Amino acid sequence: xxxxxxxxxxxxxxxxxxxxxxxxxxxxxxxxxxxxxxxxxxxxxxxxxxxxxxxxxxxxxxxxxxxxxxxxxxxxxxxxxxxxxxxxxxxxxxxxxxxxxxxxxxxxxxxxxxxxxxxxxxxxxxxxxxxxxxxxxxxxxxxxxxxxxxxxxxxxxxxxxxxxxxxxxxxxxxxxxxxxxxxxxxxxxxxxxxxxxxxxxxxxxxxxxxxxxxxxxxxxxxxxxxxxxxxxxxxxxxxxxxxxxxxxxxxxxxxxxxxxxxxxxxxxxxxxxxxxxxxxxxxxxxxxxxxxxxxxxxxxxxxxxxxxxxxxxxxxxxx
Amino acid sequence: xxxxxxxxxxxxxxxxxxxxxxxxxxxxxxxxxxxxxxxxxxxxxxxxxxxxxxxxxxxxxxxxxxxxxxxxxxxxxxxxxxxxxxxxxxxxxxxxxxxxxxxxxxxxxxxxxxxxxxxxxxxxxxxxxxxxxxxxxxxxxxxxxxxxxxxxxxxxxxxxxxxxxxxxxxxxxxxxxxxxxxxxxxxxxxxxxxxxxxxxxxxxxxxxxxxxxxxxxxxxxxxxxxxxxxxxxxxxxxxxxxxxxxxxxxxxxxxxxxxxxxxxxxxxxxxxxxxxxxxxxxxxxxxxxxxxxxxxxxxxxxxxxxxxxxxxxxxxxxx
Numbered sequence: 001x002x003x004x005x006x007x008x009x010x011x012x013x014x015x016x017x018x019x020x021x022x023x024x025x026x027x028x029x030x031x032x033x034x035x036x037x038x039x040x041x042x043x044x045x046x047x048x049x050x051x052x053x054x055x056x057x058x059x060x061x062x063x064x065x066x067x068x069x070x071x072x073x074x075x076x077x078x079x080x081x082x083x084x085x086x087x088x089x090x091x092x093x094x095x096x097x098x099x100x101x102x103x104x105x106x107x108x109x110x111x112x113x114x115x116x117x118x119x120x121x122x123x124x125x126x127x128x129x130x131x132x133x134x135x136x137x138x139x140x141x142x143x144x145x146x147x148x149x150x151x152x153x154x155x156x157x158x159x160x161x162x163x164x165x166x167x168x169x170x171x172x173x174x175x176x177x178x179x180x181x182x183x184x185x186x187x188x189x190x191x192x193x194x195x196x197x198x199x200x201x202x203x204x205x206x207x208x209x210x211x212x213x214x215x216x217x218x219x220x221x222x223x224x225x226x227x228x229x230x231x232x233x234x235x236x237x238x239x240x241x242x243x244x245x246x247x248x249x250x251x252x253x254x255x256x257x258x259x260x261x262x263x264x265x266x267x268x269x270x271x272x273x274x275x276x277x278x279x280x281x282x283x284x285x286x287x288x289x290x291x292x293x294x295x296x297x298x299x300x301x302x303x304x305x306x307x308x309x310x311x312x313x314x315x316x317x318x319x
Numbered sequence: 320x321x322x323x324x325x326x327x328x329x330x331x332x333x334x335x336x337x338x339x340x341x342x343x344x345x346x347x348x349x350x351x352x353x354x355x356x357x358x359x360x361x362x363x364x365x366x367x368x369x370x371x372x373x374x375x376x377x378x379x380x381x382x383x384x385x386x387x388x389x390x391x392x393x394x395x396x397x398x399x400x401x402x403x404x405x406x407x408x409x410x411x412x413x414x415x416x417x418x419x420x421x422x423x424x425x426x427x428x429x430x431x432x433x434x435x436x437x438x439x440x441x442x443x444x445x446x447x448x449x450x451x452x453x454x455x456x457x458x459x460x461x462x463x464x465x466x467x468x469x470x471x472x473x474x475x476x477x478x479x480x481x482x483x484x485x486x487x488x489x490x491x492x493x494x495x496x497x498x499x500x501x502x503x504x505x506x507x508x509x510x511x512x513x514x515x516x517x518x519x520x521x522x523x524x525x526x527x528x529x530x531x532x533x534x535x536x537x538x539x540x541x542x543x544x545x546x547x548x549x550x551x552x553x554x555x556x557x558x559x560x561x562x563x564x565x566x567x568x569x570x571x572x573x574x575x576x577x578x579x580x581x582x583x584x585x586x587x588x589x590x591x592x593x594x595x596x597x598x599x600x601x602x603x604x605x606x607x608x609x610x611x612x613x614x615x616x617x618x619x620x621x622x623x624x625x626x627x628x629x630x631x632x633x634x635x636x637x638x
Contacts, residue, residue, distance in 0.1 A: 049344075317636035
């Protein structure tokens with residue numbers, strides 16, 4: 001498929017997804033509500049297999065793939081969570097997966113991909129170079145390239161938004177971390193179609209703002225990429241997710257890495273979940289705009305829990 | 320209620336429980352399977368509200384309480400997770416809760432109880448002294464004392480075992496950490512009634528073995544209590560859970576605190592879940608008896624995720 005997902009198509013996709021995983025919990029936390037001055041709920045995508053929302057996209061992708069394509073094997077590139085998603089789904093469907101990761105990728109995520117049976121290739125200095133490598137390898141070997149923002153992935157990950165709207169129909173604001181953009185696109189299509197009044201706010205790091213800058217100016221802009229949140233380390237924006245974000249997203253904030261690190265520590269301490277930095281941008285953003293959120297029902301999407309053990313040590317090592 | 324729960328009574332109780340939380344996931348992990356040489360699944364009770372299995376018991380308890388008792392308020396004692404369970408359920412039902420905790424209790428657990436609106440009283444040097452204090456206070460103030468192994472709690476927590484048997488009906492072995500014993504009693508009643516061939520194995524720390532010694536000798540034996548796993552820090556055994564364990568439990572192992580600490584680190588690193596030490600005893604036990612587990616389907620019950628931030632720092636601070 002390469003058409004933009006719709007609410008009906010997401011509902012159909014969710015049937016496939018629940019064959020391999022269950023809905024994730026949406027939990028409220030009094031401490032976080034007090035901190036933000038709003039009714040704060042966390043959507044725990046970190047409770048999924050592979051500890052990230054991406055797995056829903058991988059399952060949907062492999063569910064819809066032809067036997068011919070499955071036999072050819074899949075190729076993709078990833079800083080970690082998308083790769084784990086494809087590796088998880090490929091194993092479930094008995095398909096060979098090759099994942100290109102940039103050098104210096106989060107070792108825990110790389111180990112997890114290998115443990116799921118994927119062939120992992122370390123290639124290039126950042127995600128965008130690794131992506132070019134994976135695309136070339138798929139052409140050279142007659143395999144199927146899966147891009148990180150393919151519509152079939154957006155359609156799959158959108159199923160978490162369906163769960164949010166079912167569990168908390170009167171939600172006012174959903175704050176979503178943005179990497180390649182599949183999560184926020186799926187979220188906004190589903191939430192806005194069900195209730196156009198729901199506000200959808202994207203977040204990136206000030207240290208990797210390409211998607212935010214592109215959204216603001218409505219043109220594709222490359223930018224620096226030095227954030228600690230490797231789940232959002234995108235140097236080059238994606239045109240298909242930019243188009244959907246332009247149509248559906250209400251606001252797009254930047255938060256500084258220093259505030260992301262603080263928010264990560266707060267979330268781990270108060271929720272007793274391992275939370276990776278990309279997820280914590282949502283809390284940092286909520287604190288940045290707390291004046292606008294007073295008394296509202298706010299969902300922060302915990303997109304993943306795969307913080308590196310080194311970063312965890314840096315957070316808690318000085319206690 | 321003060322009769323031993325049965326499979327039908329647990330099924331009835333689960334209706335109440337799912338009004339306040341959803342079933343927890345049962346996930347397989349390739350790395351852990353390779354490590355143990357078995358098909359290893361984790362029952363993620365750490366994904367529940369309050370991050371522990373106990374919450375199911377608290378919900379069941381308050382669901383069944385008369386209005387008169389609810390108005391009188393509830394009193395209990397806890398090293399942490401049971402107290403959070405009662406605090407969570409009391410808040411959900413609009414009931415006043417007073418929780419006695421031993422001095423030096425895990426601060427994160429104490430903060431969580433307070434954040435749920437409970438009145439927390441620091442009392443005595445260990446759980447058993449705090450329990451006496453809570454009982455006396457309930458008498459002095461005309462409140463309702465909830466003991467940590469009350470049958471209504473066993474009946475509630477047993478709902479997780481129902482989920483295990485539904486998700487993995489051909490499970491061979493379930494390994495359960497034992498504190499006061501409500502978890503293993505609920506698990507064994509449900510699992511053995513559905514399939515008498517399922518092996519139920521309890522675990523305690525060598526540094527706090529009172530329940531294990533009592534089970535072995537079939538008499539109530541007090542023992543030392545110096546384990547790092549405060550969720551299992553019980554000095555005095557409980558007669559009602561001992562009776563059920565005598566009838567249903569197949570084996571009861573002790574693992575050393577040093578091995579518990581190692582297993583905790585392994586579980587956090589490989590699953591990206593915060594796991595508290597009590598939960599990790601199950602992996603330490605599986606490794607101790609790996610010869611007996613080869614090729615079997617093994618469920619390790621992750622009873623809770625509320626590791627103290629200090630212990631987390633000690634685990635990862637030296638990286």
